[in-house]
Amino acid sequence: MHEVSLMANTLDIALEHAQTQGAQKIHLLKMRVGALSGVVPEALEFAFDVCTQGTIAEGAKLEIDYLPVTCYCANCQLKFEPDDAIYECPVCHQISTDIRQGKELELASLEVS
Numbered sequence: 001m002h003e004v005s006l007m008a009n010t011l012d013i014a015l016e017h018a019q020t021q022g023a024q025k026i027h028l029l030k031m032r033v034g035a036l037s038g039v040v041p042e043a044l045e046f047a048f049d050v051c052t053q054g055t056i057a058e059g060a061k062l063e064i065d066y067l068p069v070t071c072y073c074a075n076c077q078l079k080f081e082p083d084d085a086i087y088e089c090p091v092c093h094q095i096s097t098d099i100r101q102g103k104e105l106e107l108a109s110l111e112v113s
């Protein structure tokens with residue numbers, strides 16, 4: 001599963017952060033996941049349970065901040081959230097290729113002790 005390797009990478013970063021801070025335990029892990037990242041949040045949660053086993057993040061809570069796609073129309077100087085896969089500006093109906101949000105897949109924050 002795609003999500004398992006992604007989660008393993010994210011968890012590696014988290015564990016490294018925790019280690020630098022001298023933490024004994026990770027309690028909460030927050031991630032930012034964009035709608036275009038191709039990741040299914042439920043699969044990510046499952047992967048989290050699998051990957052954290054035997055680490056200091058075992059039993060930690062995973063919070064996923066799911067970000068919708070946001071495009072920008074240079075004509076109207078407008079940011080908008082497209083309804084479907086065609087990123088059409090709701091005002092001038094021009095197709096936007098300027099994607100400002102939605103590709104994120106990253107660690108947002110950690111709570112450790």
Ligand SMILES: [Zn+2]
Pocket residue numbers: 073074075076077078089090091092093094
């Ligand atoms: Zn427009």
